[in-house]
Amino acid sequence: MIKDKELKDILKTRFTQAAHAMWGKDLTDLTKNESYQSLSRVIRQYISENWVKTNKYYLDHKEKQVYYFSIEFLLGRLLNSNLINMNFKQICEEAFKELNMDLNVILDEEPDAGLGNGGLGRLAACFIDSMAALGLPGHGCGIRYKYGLFEQKIVNNYQVEIPDNWLKEGFAWEFRKTDKAIEVRFEGNAYMEKQKNGKLKAIHKDYTSVTAIPYDVPIVGYRNKTVNTLRLWNAEVNKDFSDYGLLSHEQQQAKMHYKHNVQKITKYLYPDDSSYEGRRLRLIQEYFFVSAGLQSIVRHYRKKGMKLVDFADNIAIHINDTHPAVGVAELMRILIDEADMEWAEAWKITVGTMAYTNHTILPEALEKWPIDMFKSLLPRIYMIIEEINRRLLDDVRERYDDDEHMIQELSILQDGQVHMARLAVVGSHSVNGVAQIHSDILKSHTMHDFNTYYPGKFNNKTNGITHRRWLIGANPELAALIDDAISTKWHKRPERLIDLLKYSKDKAFTSQVEKIKSKRKQDLAKYIKEHNNLVVDPNSIFDIQIKRIHSYKRQIMNLLHIMDLYNRLKENPKLDIVPHTFIFGGKAAPGYHVAKETIKLINTVAELVNNDKSIHNKIKIVFMENYGVSLGEILFPAADISEQISTASKEASGTGNMKFMMNGAITLGTLDGANVEISQAVGPENCVIFGLRAEEVLNYYASGSYSVWDVYNNNSRVRTVLEQLVNGYFVNENEEFRDLYDYLLNSNDEFFVLKDFEAYAKAHLEIVKKYQNRSAWLTSSVINIAHSGKFSSDRTIEEYARDIWKINPVLIP
Numbered sequence: 113m114i115k116d117k118e119l120k121d122i123l124k125t126r127f128t129q130a131a132h133a134m135w136g137k138d139l140t141d142l143t144k145n146e147s148y149q150s151l152s153r154v155i156r157q158y159i160s161e162n163w164v165k166t167n168k169y170y171l172d173h174k175e176k177q178v179y180y181f182s183i184e185f186l187l188g189r190l191l192n193s194n195l196i197n198m199n200f201k202q203i204c205e206e207a208f209k210e211l212n213m214d215l216n217v218i219l220d221e222e223p224d225a226g227l228g229n230g231g232l233g234r235l236a237a238c239f240i241d242s243m244a245a246l247g248l249p250g251h252g253c254g255i256r257y258k259y260g261l262f263e264q265k266i267v268n269n270y271q272v273e274i275p276d277n278w279l280k281e282g283f284a285w286e287f288r289k290t291d292k293a294i295e296v297r298f299e300g301n302a303y304m305e306k307q308k309n310g311k312l313k314a315i316h317k318d319y320t321s322v323t324a325i326p327y328d329v330p331i332v333g334y335r336n337k338t339v340n341t342l343r344l345w346n347a348e349v350n351k352d353f354s355d356y357g358l359l360s361h362e363q364q365q366a367k368m369h370y371k372h373n374v375q376k377i378t379k380y381l382y383p384d385d386s387s388y389e390g391r392r393l394r395l396i397q398e399y400f401f402v403s404a405g406l407q408s409i410v411r412h413y414r415k416k417g418m419k420l421v422d423f424a425d426n427i428a429i430h431i432n433d434t435h436p437a438v439g440v441a442e443l444m445r446i447l448i449d450e451a452d453m454e455w456a457e458a459w460k461i462t463v464g465t466m467a468y469t470n471h472t473i474l475p476e477a478l479e480k481w482p483i484d485m486f487k488s489l490l491p492r493i494y495m496i497i498e499e500i501n502r503r504l505l506d507d508v509r510e511r512y513d514d515d516e517h518m519i520q521e522l523s524i525l526q527d528g529q530v531h532m533a534r535l536a537v538v539g540s541h542s543v544n545g546v547a548q549i550h551s552d553i554l555k556s557h558t559m560h561d562f563n564t565y566y567p568g569k570f571n572n573k574t575n576g577i578t579h580r581r582w583l584i585g586a587n588p589e590l591a592a593l594i595d596d597a598i599s600t601k602w603h604k605r606p607e608r609l610i611d612l613l614k615y616s617k618d619k620a621f622t623s624q625v626e627k628i629k630s631k632r633k634q635d636l637a638k639y640i641k642e643h644n645n646l647v648v649d650p651n652s653i654f655d656i657q658i659k660r661i662h663s664y665k666r667q668i669m670n671l672l673h674i675m676d677l678y679n680r681l682k683e684n685p686k687l688d689i690v691p692h693t694f695i696f697g698g699k700a701a702p703g704y705h706v707a708k709e710t711i712k713l714i715n716t717v718a719e720l721v722n723n724d725k726s727i728h729n730k731i732k733i734v735f736m737e738n739y740g741v742s743l744g745e746i747l748f749p750a751a752d753i754s755e756q757i758s759t760a761s762k763e764a765s766g767t768g769n770m771k772f773m774m775n776g777a778i779t780l781g782t783l784d785g786a787n788v789e790i791s792q793a794v795g796p797e798n799c800v801i802f803g804l805r806a807e808e809v810l811n812y813y814a815s816g817s818y819s820v821w822d823v824y825n826n827n828s829r830v831r832t833v834l835e836q837l838v839n840g841y842f843v844n845e846n847e848e849f850r851d852l853y854d855y856l857l858n859s860n861d862e863f864f865v866l867k868d869f870e871a872y873a874k875a876h877l878e879i880v881k882k883y884q885n886r887s888a889w890l891t892s893s894v895i896n897i898a899h900s901g902k903f904s905s906d907r908t909i910e911e912y913a914r915d916i917w918k919i920n921p922v923l924i925p
């Protein structure tokens with residue numbers, strides 16, 4: 113064992129050496145960014161040692177491996193989490209102190225790897241973190257986008273999107289592996305041809321070839337020696353490209369055109385959570401990374417000398433939402449066309465290997481591709497899907513006596529479209545939802561007929577978050593307080609957080625919790641002063657809603673309630689309310705008009721309210737620019753109230769709710785997604801639940817018996833705030849909030865904002881009352897932290913490993 117002192121000296125030496133090698137500079141000359149890059153280089157070298165060992169172990173011991181395919185990995189920063197996982201954080205802090213440098217300043221230099229939109233991408237990042245922490249042989253497979261999710265600026269109260277050039281200083285954690293390149297084929301003609309031996313063989317001709325180059329990112333386990341791999345694919349021109357020779361003008365033009373098209377493939381992340389435009393390119397992205405990923409897995413598998421017939425026993429592949437669903441057909445192609453396998457055997461292996469997670473029941477988000485587009489882009493894959501579907505429908509007809517309803521509901525090809533969710537369900541042995549209520553709705557509504565057809569295939573795996581990033585990393589003082597109380601056992605076994613229950617009424621403990629919360633609120637107030645030039649009172653209630661801006665998440669309801677509160681305060685300036693800071697953050701998809709108007713409205717109301725001296729700072733409204741993982745790490749620890757107010761049945765799980773809970777905030781929410789399980793865990797005294805239940809919402813949709821005008825006509829407070837959107841209340845606004853007004857009324861309030869308004873306002877009164885009883889509030893806060901262990905992604909991943917993937921932890925020596 114290396115002693116701490118020795119390790120510290122080695123770190124300092126290596127850091128100095130890195131500064132020399134990378135920048136030709138002495139430490140005193142380094143810029144902050146150069147310091148960041150030098151330290152990353154040192155840590156990268158340490159990581160590589162265990163990475164090589166882990167890979168060798170996996171190779172020698174032929175452990176079953178799982179590959180998590182996701183079109184998004186919203187990683188955020190990695191240096192801090194790597195230091196924590198390697199147990200280097202403290203020693204590094206000390207080393208830098210001795211060098212007269214501040215580690216936190218250096219950590220702040222790292223750009224976020226924003227290769228995802230929101231919850232789905234962040235989930236994938238938490239999952240690979242947990243796999244490594246648990247010592248599971250599990251890897252990620254995705255896309256190396258040149259530009260991550262756009263950077264959001266607020267200009268004149270509007271969202272403006274700036275390209276996220278996150279690679280401009282290089283990405284410290286990636287390893288380019290040109291020797292592991294893969295060819296991916298698009299377009300051309302595919303057909304079956306009889307061979308000499310009489311068997312049919314698929315021929316694919318005149319295709320466009322794209323080279324996929326992997327960039328590997330090591331994923332460091334928590335205080336073990338496991339280092340797994342996140343493989344991100346980059347699209348490049350094929351190897352013949354540089355073979356110039358004598359080309360006509362047209363040939364040169366074609367070549368340039370080809371190059372341009374190839375470079376487009378991995379250039380941008382689609383900045384949309386749930387509905388897609390520029391659709392063909394998106395399909396290209398999907399097939400590109402899935403084909404590259406699967407080909408490289410099969411190639412590596414065969415190189416190990418293992419037999420393809422045993423593939424499903426040794427490899428598990430997970431499809432995160434429908435974006436990688438084309439993998440079902442691609443694995444069939446590889447097994448049949450490249451490995452000469454018979455259909456039946458290939459199908460058994462494919463279904464045995466694949467598992468699928470559904471992430472949403474929003475109908476506009478279920479991916480479908482026009483058959484014409486699909487067929488011309490992926491002719492051989494389309495043939496395979498036709499055959500999968502033919503065999504499926506033959507069986508459906510036989511089992512259900514030609515029942516047309518069943519055929520329509522199950523057919524992968526329907527109404528001129530390829531239904532990707534259906535392909536994923538048919539081609540997988542497991543389909544899971546992401547919270548109990550979501551999985552139940554999948555079975556009873558969205559995929560009811562599939563559940564009848566495939567009994568037992570559907571199951572639930574409630575989402576989780578890595579407590580290492582969201583508590584140990586984001587709130588180290590709170591983590592240290594917890595360590596003092598219940599030891600560090602919960603780091604490896606987060607369910608041990610439950611041991612905090614016995615401190616929930618311990619004054620000495622809860623007052624420390626309060627003090628730490630207050631510090632985090634002061635930190636946030638300082639950030640708000642610096643970034644928004646706004647003074648907020650850290651003693652006010654910090655009430656936070658941070659997530660993508662979406663109608664179903666109902667930021668508008670939050671805002672209409674604030675407008676109502678402001679109206680009441682204007683009517684009665686003596687109204688005794690607890691000073692309240694309402695904080696919003698979140699990006700709107702660039703083409704999503706209602707979401708962008710919502711941001712404009714939040715900022716417009718904020719301007720009005722924040723500058724109104726007559727209300728004596730009782731209400732402040734803040735819109736935090738550019739919400740992402742790193743900003744979240746500042747916001748979650750500073751929250752008193754966690755706003756989780758989606759229309760019941762619409763939020764599949766939510767994971768922001770878990771990050772708040774783990775940092776001691778109290779949930780103000782609907783019975784939607786994982787809020788249901790959070791409220792069950794902490795009990796009704798320790799959260800505030802309001803509004804329509806999922807069943808009620810689904811019944812209203814089915815019966816059509818809700819009318820927004822009933823609420824409008826009968827609730828004058830609702831009517832007042834709605835009218836304020838259009839009656840000139842906001843001067844100089846050119847009536848633009850009429851779009852929101854019309855949207856709510858003309859869509860018959862599709863997400864029940866008006867319907868739930870009254871209940872929401874009451875819930876606010878209730879939670880503020882709770883807040884005023886300080887000792888009861890702090891008890892609730894501790895009870896929330898104590899029960900948050902269940903919502904660690906370690907628990908989630910243990911369930912996936914045990915029930916779906918059938919893989920075991922491996923101890924790397």
Ligand SMILES: *Cc1c(COP(=O)(O)O)cnc(C)c1O
Nearest residue numbers: 230231659740741744766767768
């Ligand atoms: C956790 C997280 C999300 C998901 O938040 P929800 O409230 O579950 O929608 C989105 N974006 C970022 C940056 C996150 O960290």
